[in-house]
Amino acid sequence: MTDTRSPTGVASAARDQRLDVAIVGGGLAGLYALHRMRGLGMTARVFEAGNGVGGTWFWNRYPGARCDIESLEYSYAFADDLQQEWTWPERYATQPQILAYINHVAERFDLMRDVQLDTRITSAEFDRGSDLWTVRSNRGDVVSARFCVMATGNLSTPRVPDFKGLETFRGKWYHSGMWPTQGVDFTGQRVGVIGTGSSGIQMIPLIARQAKHLHVFQRTANFSLPAQNRPMEAEREAAYKANYPDRRAEARGSGFGVSGYPLPTQSALEVTAEERRRKYEELWQRGGSIGFLSCYNDFLVDEDANATAAEFVREKIRGIVRDPAVAELLAPSDHPIGTKRLCLDTGYYETYNRDNVTLVDVRSAPIEAITERGVRTAEREYDLDAIAFATGFDAMTGALREIDIRVAGGEALAEVWAAGPRTYLGLSVAGFPNLFLITGPGSPGVKSQMILSIEQHVDWIAGLLDHARGHAITRIEADAEAQDRWVAHVNEVADSTLYPVANSWYVGANIPGKPRVFMPYVAGVGVYRAKCDEVAASGYRGFHLTGTQD
Ligand code: NAP
Numbered sequence: 001m002t003d004t005r006s007p008t009g010v011a012s013a014a015r016d017q018r019l020d021v022a023i024v025g026g027g028l029a030g031l032y033a034l035h036r037m038r039g040l041g042m043t044a045r046v047f048e049a050g051n052g053v054g055g056t057w058f059w060n061r062y063p064g065a066r067c068d069i070e071s072l073e074y075s076y077a078f079a080d081d082l083q084q085e086w087t088w089p090e091r092y093a094t095q096p097q098i099l100a101y102i103n104h105v106a107e108r109f110d111l112m113r114d115v116q117l118d119t120r121i122t123s124a125e126f127d128r129g130s131d132l133w134t135v136r137s138n139r140g141d142v143v144s145a146r147f148c149v150m151a152t153g154n155l156s157t158p159r160v161p162d163f164k165g166l167e168t169f170r171g172k173w174y175h176s177g178m179w180p181t182q183g184v185d186f187t188g189q190r191v192g193v194i195g196t197g198s199s200g201i202q203m204i205p206l207i208a209r210q211a212k213h214l215h216v217f218q219r220t221a222n223f224s225l226p227a228q229n230r231p232m233e234a235e236r237e238a239a240y241k242a243n244y245p246d247r248r249a250e251a252r253g254s255g256f257g258v259s260g261y262p263l264p265t266q267s268a269l270e271v272t273a274e275e276r277r278r279k280y281e282e283l284w285q286r287g288g289s290i291g292f293l294s295c296y297n298d299f300l301v302d303e304d305a306n307a308t309a310a311e312f313v314r315e316k317i318r319g320i321v322r323d324p325a326v327a328e329l330l331a332p333s334d335h336p337i338g339t340k341r342l343c344l345d346t347g348y349y350e351t352y353n354r355d356n357v358t359l360v361d362v363r364s365a366p367i368e369a370i371t372e373r374g375v376r377t378a379e380r381e382y383d384l385d386a387i388a389f390a391t392g393f394d395a396m397t398g399a400l401r402e403i404d405i406r407v408a409g410g411e412a413l414a415e416v417w418a419a420g421p422r423t424y425l426g427l428s429v430a431g432f433p434n435l436f437l438i439t440g441p442g443s444p445g446v447k448s449q450m451i452l453s454i455e456q457h458v459d460w461i462a463g464l465l466d467h468a469r470g471h472a473i474t475r476i477e478a479d480a481e482a483q484d485r486w487v488a489h490v491n492e493v494a495d496s497t498l499y500p501v502a503n504s505w506y507v508g509a510n511i512p513g514k515p516r517v518f519m520p521y522v523a524g525v526g527v528y529r530a531k532c533d534e535v536a537a538s539g540y541r542g543f544h545l546t547g548t549q550d
Contacts, residue, residue, distance in 0.1 A: 022145035027055015029438040030151035049120040061179040064202035065095035123404040157398030189385040200390030221332040224343035228287025253526035257449035268296035268305035289342035335502035395505040420517030424478035433477035441519035482542030
């Protein structure tokens with residue numbers, strides 16, 4: 001075995017390594033997995049494609065990128081001294097602040113010596129004879145590992161639509177998820193932003209302030225709520241820190257993994273229109289999305305209940321945007337509110353009152369091509385110096401499908417998932433032993449405070465690996481029938497809600513040809529955790545645990 005450890009995390013010429021656990025991805029999930037596996041006394045190593053750790057927060061450096069969950073919640077809970085000592089300057093941290101936090105964690109827990117940067121894992125093959133994975137990288141690494149943890153992220157495969165002529169564009173173009181490290185100065189430029197999801201909605205107000213003129217190309221209007229971001233109030237921070245263990249415990253049992261939002265018990269239709277309005281106004285002023293998502297128990301299951309909130313937000317848009325035609329285009333009407341990821345903004349709708357901003361409806365006149373000069377829609381051509389694609393990601397399955405993951409002689413995971421992803425608990429895939437997914441499809445991950453869900457998965461996997469070690473188990477494999485039952489349950493829960501109605505990345509609708517399958521588990525993180533804990537307590541029901549075949 002070659003010792004490839006370096007104190008800087010700079011990749012050395014690693015060739016043959018033997019590990020207990022290979023971890024793919026150096027974001028929040030991969031780093032915590034490394035810390036946990038080390039704590040079990042296992043040899044583990046993170047392989048990260050970027051030249052720094054941080055995952056999402058390393059890549060998404062577009063103007064305005066910031067978290068849409070309050071940072072006192074969106075932070076690791078595993079180390080009390082960390083959460084007590086770290087200070088968040090604003091209610092919602094910016095991308096640089098979160099990246100600084102992640103780098104601090106990496107340093108504080110001495111993680112970088114087992115992180116190999118600039119290394120993209122290209123394949124992973126499991127051998128049923130030895131119960132080992134062989135993981136290979138684009139740099140020639142060949143890693144033999146008992147277990148493989150895919151901490152590859154859910155929104156880590158950026159997607160630029162297949163527009164004709166992009167290569168002919170004379171200006172510069174960028175994607176929100178591959179933003180240049182040094183930033184981009186749009187001063188004096190004619191800029192086009194394509195896409196009005198969370199990324200577009202965050203970058204548009206900031207680009208508008210720099211650009212000479214900004215054209216926003218919108219295909220579908222999204223609901224956006226005010227973040228009401230502000231500097232961190234000392235009393236709020238102190239109150240959190242005095243109570244952190246209780247706050248975290250409450251979050252773990254909640255719907256979305258955030259404390260302060262008890263599960264709702266009242267129907268929106270039980271109360272008067274006046275009372276509902278008061279409530280929505282209060283939530284609007286408070287800021288954030290979780291309040292809306294948790295305000296009434298039928299918000300996400302009953303169209304009439306949902307419509308009351310949707311109309312409230314549309315009225316707000318009409319009240320903010322001065323041009324009624326623009327306001328109407330910005331007012332979403334094709335999906336129930338909350339069934340696509342709710343966006344949070346700072347001054348998004350107000351931006352359309354600026355003279356240097358034009359909203360272009362590419363639903364009625366679609367983009368036909370990118371030209372030398374800019375963007376050509378079915379109606380006309382727009383001259384641009386720069387284009388920012390905020391067109392999203394091949395979500396949830398993209399990063400996994402890009403790696404050739406297979407059992408020797410068998411089909412690749414990408415082929416097995418051709419009709420949509422199937423997992424047991426969103427953690428494991430039948431037919432792929434010793435492989436673990438962090439916040440994979442079939443788990444609440446993307447529908448929750450991600451760090452909480454990451455910690456839950458990593459802790460649960462750590463418990464299982466510890467159990468395996470104590471019982472001389474070398475192979476852990478999800479049972480195909482247990483997986484079928486789990487997939488049926490995930491679908492049943494989704495179908496009892498309004499979620500599947502929307503054409504969102506939750507169903508892969510943004511990727512032409514991707515099978516339409518609702519991927520997250522939406523019964524809530526508390527319910528999910530209880531199910532995972534029951535599985536563990538039962539001796540890992542639904543898994544085949546066996547010793548080596550040798
Ligand atoms: P997204 O939500 O998938 O939005 C992509 C946008 O691009 C949509 O408006 C989409 O329109 C548009 N688009 C795609 N292809 C197009 C085409 N051919 N022509 C015209 N428009 C096209 O992607 P995102 O904004 O990057 O957000 C993805 C997720 O990342 C979010 O939902 C959120 O979970 C996460 N995120 C979080 C934060 C945060 O925490 N603050 C910030 C950014 C992102 P259609 O709707 O018509 O497809």
